[in-house]
Each structure stands twice: as C-alpha cells, then as structure tokens.
Amino acid sequence: MLNFQKVANLNRKKNFWISFTLAILALAAGSWGVIQVIIYGNHGSLTSYVPWGLWVGVYVYLVWLEVGMILSFFICRRFLKVEGIKHLGPVVMLAAISALLGALFAIGMDLGHPFRFWKAYFQPQLGSLMTWMIWLHTLYLFILVGELWAYKRGREFVDKYEIYLNFLTYISIPFGVLLIAVIGGLFGVVAARPFWNASVLPLMFFIASLIAGLGLLTVLHLLFSPRRGTEQYVETAQTLGRLFLGAMLIGAIASLANGLVIAYPNVPAYAEGLRMVLFGPFWWTIWIIHLGFGLLIPVVLLAFFRKNLTAIAIATGFYVLAFTMVPVNIIIPGLAYPMPAMEGLREAFHHTKLSFGYTPSIVEWLVVLFAVGFSLFIFSIGYRYIIEPYFIEHQHEFLPKVKQ
Amino acid sequence: MEIKNSITRQNGISVVEEEGDLRKILGLDDSPKPEKTTENNRKRFLKQALTLLGTGALSMSAMVTQGLAAIEENPDNPGENFLESAVSFSESELENVIVRMQKELQRAMQKPMEERKWVMVIDLRKCTGCGACTVSCIAENHLPPGVVYRPVIEEELGSYPNVSMRSIPRPCMQCETAPCVPVCPVKATWIRPDGIVDMDYDQCIGCRYCMTACPYHARTFDFGYNYTDNTPEVQPYEKVGNFEYGKRWDREGHHSSPVGNVRKCHFCTHKLDAGMLPSCVTTCIGYATYFGDSNDPESLVSELISRPNKMRLKQEMGTKPRVYYLT
Incomplete structure (x- = not known):
C-alpha cells in the first residue's frame, strides 16, 4: 500500500525528478509507436467500421481532466470557499496545459493527415462541431498559458495583475464549459450512432469532467500544494476528499440513470452498445477497472477513512487512473456493431480493415504512452522552471511556513 | 430418401x-x-x-x-x-437498358449541372450477388485493400424450410440531406448541384468524423495498404493513379492523398463527366443497376422510381438517398 507520509514528505525537487524520469521513460518507450504512425502511417487496429478508438478515447479523457480541473478549482475556490486551495492555482494551470497538449498530441496522431490540421483554422466549416472543438481548444490553450504567465511574470508587467488574472480565470470557465459541451455534442449529434445519439451526452460529459477534474485536483493538492506539512493542508485535503466522495456518488447515480434509460426499453440499436460495455469482450474494463478500482475502492476508502490522507490519495488516484476507461467505453461500443439493416456488412467484403471488431494494438498503446509522457514532461519542466520559483517567491503568503 | x-x-x-x-x-x-x-x-x-x-x-x-x-x-x-437470344429478358428491358441509359446520360449532360439529379436504381430481384459491380468498381478506381465502395450484402431470410436469399449492393447513397457533409471540419466533402456527394482528397485531414456520421457505413478509410505488401517489392501497378473526381491520384506514400483519406463511391464522376455510365452499371451481368437523371421525366430511372415497389435504405432517417431499390 502507498505510504502517504513518504509521498507527502518528498520535497519538490524529488517530485520533479520522479515526474521527469517517468516522462522520459514514457517518451522513450512510446517513441517507437509514434515513429510507426508518422513514418508508416500505422493506424493500429482501427478499421473503416470502427474509425475511432483508443486515441480519441484518451483525447476525451485528457480534455475532461484539463477542463474539469479548472472548473472544480474555480468552484472550490469561489463558491465552496475551500481554504488553502488558492495557492494551488499555478499548479492547476500547468497541469491543465500539460493535459491539453497531451490531448492534442493524441488526437493529432489519429488524423490521417496530421500536417493538414491548419486547414481547420483557415478553411473551416463553421457548421461542424469538430471545427468548434478545435477552435475552442486552441483558445483554451491561450487562456491557460495567459493565466500561467500571469502567475509567473504578471506582477512584473501588469499593474493590475490580480484583475488580469481574475479576468482570465473567469473567461476560462465559460470557454471550458463550452468546450466540454461541444465535445459531448460532437458525439451526441451523430444520429447514425444510436448509442451516442442522446441529448444528455453533453451533460454527462460535463459531469464526468467535473468529477475527474476534482479527483486530479485533490491529487495535485496532496502532491504539490505549497502548504504541505501544515494543518491547513490536511484540512483542505480532507475537505476535497469529502467533496470528491459526494461528486463521485452523484456521477454514479447519473450514469446509472442514463444506463437504465437505455436498458429498460431494450431497443437493440440503442441497447447493443450498453450490452457491449457491460458484457462485451472488454467487460472487465468497466466492471473491474472502472467500477472496482475506480468507484468501489474509492467510495469505501473515502467513506470509512475520510481523515486519512493516504486513503484520500489512493482513492482519488485510483479514480483518476481508472477513469480512462470511461470515454473509451463510450466511443468504441458506439461504433463496434453494424447499424440496423447493415448487419450483412460483416460478411460482405473481407479485410482486416473492414471489421467491426477492435482491440487497441501495441502501436496505439505506445502512442498513448508517449502522449502521457509528453504531458508529464511538460508538467515536470513547467514545475521546475515556473512553479518552483513562484512558490519560492511567494512563500511568505503560504502561512505559517513552507516545508522545503 | x-x-x-x-x-x-x-x-x-x-x-x-x-x-x-x-x-x-x-x-x-x-x-x-x-x-x-x-x-x-x-x-x-x-x-x-x-x-x-x-x-x-x-x-x-x-x-x-x-x-x-x-x-x-x-x-x-x-x-x-x-x-x-442468350438471356431471357423481354425486348423492352434488354433492347434499351444500357443504350437507353447512355443516351439519357448524354441528354442530361447537355443541361447545366444543377438541372440534373443523378439517381441509381438497383433491382434486387435481378441482382444475383455475383460481385461484378464490386470488382469493376475496385478496378475502375484502383481501390487498395480494405477500401470498398460497393460491397454486396448477402441477406438470408426466413428459416428452414422457408428460406430465401437476396443480395443488396450498397454504394454510397448520395443522400440529399447527407449527414456526412455538415460534420466535416474543413469542407472536404459537399453535395454537388447534380446531387453527388463529392470529396476533395487534398482538403481532407483524415479525421473520419464523416465515417461515424454515415448511417450506411458507406465511407471507408485508406490506410495505405497495398496488395503486394510483405512481398519483396510493392509492384508499380499499385502506385498507378486513379482518376477519381477528375484528377489523377497516384499512390505515392503514406502522406500523400488518397492514402490517409476517407474514400467513398462517387457514381464514377470522372466517367459521368466524360459522358459514360458508372462502372457498376455497365458491368452488372443481370442488368440490375440503372442510372440516370431523375429530373428527366422520360428517363428510365424516373419511370422506375415512380413504381410502388421502390424503397430506400433507412428511409425513416430522412436522409433521402439517391439510391433506390426495387423489391
């Protein structure tokens, strides 16, 4: 079991080296997959009938984290007045930027012509939600970079630095909500895919984003808060743990309600996707990874060991990691069966790329590893050269004392 | 016994x-x-x-x-x-079917593009499921492995001893309200004035959103495969270009279109523009595929789609396909 005290006592330098080493290892291992994609155009196990898979799933997951972190940070700080979280601002911004860049990398690898991405900016179709997704994502990147810059250098260049920072924080909220809604809508509007085609999907994406983001926010607080070692730090962690438990349960109830709405009428076109999620070839990803490690264990830990920081760390960490399976289990089952009246396509023309079966290949996993490594690399470098100096400069604000 | x-x-x-x-x-x-x-x-x-x-x-x-x-x-x-004399078709069916459609095509081509609406009619009673249309399409458009524009779905109906079978060729439906068009983020696909859902390979970024949006699975992705992959040498004939959309598309590598693009049936626009019928129409051994201008009241397809036994796939979705089936 993770010894939280050990983790909590790691100094920031150690944190940097751990994350940096992990990033380099992930980049080194994943580079083989990236080379396969860039040089040989290898698209793994994707087929013409299952055209989106692991990479799109990881993209959605990272966007959920990125936006959810900002939203939950804002809600905790402004509305719930969670004490001691304010100083986590630059860490949250950096983590969000890192997740965003990792997401863009993953989705870039998914494109058939990644070097034509600029066309979405200069020759866009405004009626496509994908256009809006790309634009909003780019805008969001600029907002986050602006916020991080404000934390780092703003005081030197901007007289009313607080106003500038607040302005960026406030505009990041509607754009974040819009980005999540657009991504949910991107799937929700596809009438051809009954499993996705639901008006509730953008809302479910929003809920998922908020919970996953709150989970990561708690992890960030536990690992990188400048107030580590103080009583305030422990109280904040416990508050976040309680909030997270509530959010998790709300999310579980919402998902259950959504699942029952699909399952009850048992219309094959809609229910087939759900059946594949629950009882298909990858049933274990939802039952064991998501519901077991990602829900049951965290709920038990947070319900019975709510004051134990180790328990909070394990619960939130497990949840965030296991949550990877959620977008993957929304995207792939929506595609992995023929649409009504098209069942005969399974046998109509044989080729591995004309199959409704999909299992992510090693190349796809390596690209995902590279994307995660890339995110971690950005985060560790940013932490070392932006956050660390910021914390040192502002340590007088982190009362009573910051443990080095 | x-x-x-x-x-x-x-x-x-x-x-x-x-x-x-x-x-x-x-x-x-x-x-x-x-x-x-x-x-x-x-x-x-x-x-x-x-x-x-x-x-x-x-x-x-x-x-x-x-x-x-x-x-x-x-x-x-x-x-x-x-x-x-060789096949037992009635005179009216046989005498005119290809020649008539060819003449109608040439007549339609005299009109401005926006005044003609191409329609394909497939008589399921005549389709033998031989796959000649699929093969001719592959040959005409130099389709690589894993890309198919016109598969033929074999459907088994009933249960023993009351069983039957029918074959349903499935080209792109060229929908009037095509769900694949508005989702494209870069305007790489659109509906031509004559109703054909067109594509620009050089514009396509390969995001495959259109593939998820098509209710007929009519779009396939060119993953860059060759028939002679894993042999000592990819044969030069595999790299020879096709002439889709009126332009030569050589298969030069993984970063050159049409590799990395979404591909689909286009009613052989390159042949139409030259006054020729689509390949699947002329190669159908059972004369089961008809093609023409539905805006021409005297065209064969106009006659056929006015029959009560016509149907379109997934009509309930309101996509208004331009491919009709006679049942």
Missing part, C-alpha cells in the same frame, strides 16, 4: 431419374458404393471431364452460332439480338 420425396411432392413431377445424379453431386447418395480404385477414379474423372467439355463446347458453339446469326440480322447492334 426424404429429399427425393420432398422434391417430388413440391414440384409435382417425377424427378427420380435426375435425382440420383443430384444426390451423388450433393454427396447424399447412400447406395452401396463400388470399391474405390485408382482405375475407377481415373475413369470416372475422364468421363466427367469429357461430359463437361462436351456440354461446354455445345453451348459455346450454340452461342457463337447465335451471335453470328445476330450480326447478320442486325449488323449495327449485334449485341442487342445476341443477348436477347
């Missing part, structure tokens, strides 16, 4: 004599078999081969004789009478 009785009852005629052969062919003959020897096998093989050759030669000679007679009768259009 059950099969024999069944056949006899159903047809109401005696098939006892033929049935023995049929049962042998099907491997159902349970009568005592002579001991198999090499000599017996050889004799039987030679006998069967000679019978087959003889039958084939007779058929061919009959067809050639008929063909020559047809040329003598109608030197301007020998195929017309020859086919009429």
Whole structure:
C-alpha cells in the first residue's frame, strides 16, 4: 500500500525528478509507436467500421481532466470557499496545459493527415462541431498559458495583475464549459450512432469532467500544494476528499440513470452498445477497472477513512487512473456493431480493415504512452522552471511556513 | 430418401431419374458404393471431364452460332439480338437498358449541372450477388485493400424450410440531406448541384468524423495498404493513379492523398463527366443497376422510381438517398 507520509514528505525537487524520469521513460518507450504512425502511417487496429478508438478515447479523457480541473478549482475556490486551495492555482494551470497538449498530441496522431490540421483554422466549416472543438481548444490553450504567465511574470508587467488574472480565470470557465459541451455534442449529434445519439451526452460529459477534474485536483493538492506539512493542508485535503466522495456518488447515480434509460426499453440499436460495455469482450474494463478500482475502492476508502490522507490519495488516484476507461467505453461500443439493416456488412467484403471488431494494438498503446509522457514532461519542466520559483517567491503568503 | 420425396411432392413431377445424379453431386447418395480404385477414379474423372467439355463446347458453339446469326440480322447492334437470344429478358428491358441509359446520360449532360439529379436504381430481384459491380468498381478506381465502395450484402431470410436469399449492393447513397457533409471540419466533402456527394482528397485531414456520421457505413478509410505488401517489392501497378473526381491520384506514400483519406463511391464522376455510365452499371451481368437523371421525366430511372415497389435504405432517417431499390 502507498505510504502517504513518504509521498507527502518528498520535497519538490524529488517530485520533479520522479515526474521527469517517468516522462522520459514514457517518451522513450512510446517513441517507437509514434515513429510507426508518422513514418508508416500505422493506424493500429482501427478499421473503416470502427474509425475511432483508443486515441480519441484518451483525447476525451485528457480534455475532461484539463477542463474539469479548472472548473472544480474555480468552484472550490469561489463558491465552496475551500481554504488553502488558492495557492494551488499555478499548479492547476500547468497541469491543465500539460493535459491539453497531451490531448492534442493524441488526437493529432489519429488524423490521417496530421500536417493538414491548419486547414481547420483557415478553411473551416463553421457548421461542424469538430471545427468548434478545435477552435475552442486552441483558445483554451491561450487562456491557460495567459493565466500561467500571469502567475509567473504578471506582477512584473501588469499593474493590475490580480484583475488580469481574475479576468482570465473567469473567461476560462465559460470557454471550458463550452468546450466540454461541444465535445459531448460532437458525439451526441451523430444520429447514425444510436448509442451516442442522446441529448444528455453533453451533460454527462460535463459531469464526468467535473468529477475527474476534482479527483486530479485533490491529487495535485496532496502532491504539490505549497502548504504541505501544515494543518491547513490536511484540512483542505480532507475537505476535497469529502467533496470528491459526494461528486463521485452523484456521477454514479447519473450514469446509472442514463444506463437504465437505455436498458429498460431494450431497443437493440440503442441497447447493443450498453450490452457491449457491460458484457462485451472488454467487460472487465468497466466492471473491474472502472467500477472496482475506480468507484468501489474509492467510495469505501473515502467513506470509512475520510481523515486519512493516504486513503484520500489512493482513492482519488485510483479514480483518476481508472477513469480512462470511461470515454473509451463510450466511443468504441458506439461504433463496434453494424447499424440496423447493415448487419450483412460483416460478411460482405473481407479485410482486416473492414471489421467491426477492435482491440487497441501495441502501436496505439505506445502512442498513448508517449502522449502521457509528453504531458508529464511538460508538467515536470513547467514545475521546475515556473512553479518552483513562484512558490519560492511567494512563500511568505503560504502561512505559517513552507516545508522545503 | 426424404429429399427425393420432398422434391417430388413440391414440384409435382417425377424427378427420380435426375435425382440420383443430384444426390451423388450433393454427396447424399447412400447406395452401396463400388470399391474405390485408382482405375475407377481415373475413369470416372475422364468421363466427367469429357461430359463437361462436351456440354461446354455445345453451348459455346450454340452461342457463337447465335451471335453470328445476330450480326447478320442486325449488323449495327449485334449485341442487342445476341443477348436477347442468350438471356431471357423481354425486348423492352434488354433492347434499351444500357443504350437507353447512355443516351439519357448524354441528354442530361447537355443541361447545366444543377438541372440534373443523378439517381441509381438497383433491382434486387435481378441482382444475383455475383460481385461484378464490386470488382469493376475496385478496378475502375484502383481501390487498395480494405477500401470498398460497393460491397454486396448477402441477406438470408426466413428459416428452414422457408428460406430465401437476396443480395443488396450498397454504394454510397448520395443522400440529399447527407449527414456526412455538415460534420466535416474543413469542407472536404459537399453535395454537388447534380446531387453527388463529392470529396476533395487534398482538403481532407483524415479525421473520419464523416465515417461515424454515415448511417450506411458507406465511407471507408485508406490506410495505405497495398496488395503486394510483405512481398519483396510493392509492384508499380499499385502506385498507378486513379482518376477519381477528375484528377489523377497516384499512390505515392503514406502522406500523400488518397492514402490517409476517407474514400467513398462517387457514381464514377470522372466517367459521368466524360459522358459514360458508372462502372457498376455497365458491368452488372443481370442488368440490375440503372442510372440516370431523375429530373428527366422520360428517363428510365424516373419511370422506375415512380413504381410502388421502390424503397430506400433507412428511409425513416430522412436522409433521402439517391439510391433506390426495387423489391
């Protein structure tokens, strides 16, 4: 079991080296997959009938984290007045930027012509939600970079630095909500895919984003808060743990309600996707990874060991990691069966790329590893050269004392 | 024995004599078999081969004789009478079907593009599921492995003993309200004024959103495969370009279109623009695929789509496909 005290006592330098080493290892291992994609155009196990898979799933997951972190940070700080979280601002911004860049990398690898991405900016179709997704994502990147810059250098260049920072924080909220809604809508509007085609999907994406983001926010607080070692730090962690438990349960109830709405009428076109999620070839990803490690264990830990920081760390960490399976289990089952009246396509023309079966290949996993490594690399470098100096400069604000 | 009785009852005629052969062919003959020897096998093989050759030669000679007679009768259009005599089509169906559609096509091409609306009609009663359209499409558009524009779906209906089968060719439906068009983030696909859903390979970024949006699975992705992959050398003929959308597209590598693009049936626009019918239409051995301008009230397709036995796939979705089926 993770010894939280050990983790909590790691100094920031150690944190940097751990994350940096992990990033380099992930980049080194994943580079083989990236080379396969860039040089040989290898698209793994994707087929013409299952055209989106692991990479799109990881993209959605990272966007959920990125936006959810900002939203939950804002809600905790402004509305719930969670004490001691304010100083986590630059860490949250950096983590969000890192997740965003990792997401863009993953989705870039998914494109058939990644070097034509600029066309979405200069020759866009405004009626496509994908256009809006790309634009909003780019805008969001600029907002986050602006916020991080404000934390780092703003005081030197901007007289009313607080106003500038607040302005960026406030505009990041509607754009974040819009980005999540657009991504949910991107799937929700596809009438051809009954499993996705639901008006509730953008809302479910929003809920998922908020919970996953709150989970990561708690992890960030536990690992990188400048107030580590103080009583305030422990109280904040416990508050976040309680909030997270509530959010998790709300999310579980919402998902259950959504699942029952699909399952009850048992219309094959809609229910087939759900059946594949629950009882298909990858049933274990939802039952064991998501519901077991990602829900049951965290709920038990947070319900019975709510004051134990180790328990909070394990619960939130497990949840965030296991949550990877959620977008993957929304995207792939929506595609992995023929649409009504098209069942005969399974046998109509044989080729591995004309199959409704999909299992992510090693190349796809390596690209995902590279994307995660890339995110971690950005985060560790940013932490070392932006956050660390910021914390040192502002340590007088982190009362009573910051443990080095 | 059950099969024999069944056949006899159903047809109401005696098939006892033929049935023995049929049962042998099907491997159902349970009568005592002579001991198999090499000599017996050889004799039987030679006998069967000679019978087959003889039958084939007779058929061919009959067809050639008929063909020559047809040329003598109608030197301007020998195929017309020859086919009429060889296949039991009615005169009106056969005489005009390809020639008529060709003439209609040329008539339609005289009009501005926005005044013609291309429509394909597939008669499911005539489709034999031979796959000639699929193959001709692959040949015409130089489709690589894993890319198919016109698969033929085989559908088995009913349960034993009341069973039947039908074949449903599935080209791109060229929907009037195509769900694949508005989702494209870079305007790489659009509906032409004549109704064909067009594409620009150089514009496509390969995001595949259109593929998820198509309710007919009519779009496939070019993953860059070649038929001679994993051999000492990818053969040069695999790299020779096609002429889709009126432009030559060589397969030069993984970063050059059409590799990395979404691809789909386009009613052979490159042929249409040259006044020719799509490949699947002209190669259909059963004359089951018709093509023409639905804005022309005298066109064959206009007649066909006014029939009550027409249907379109997934009509309930309101995509208004331009491919009709006769059932």
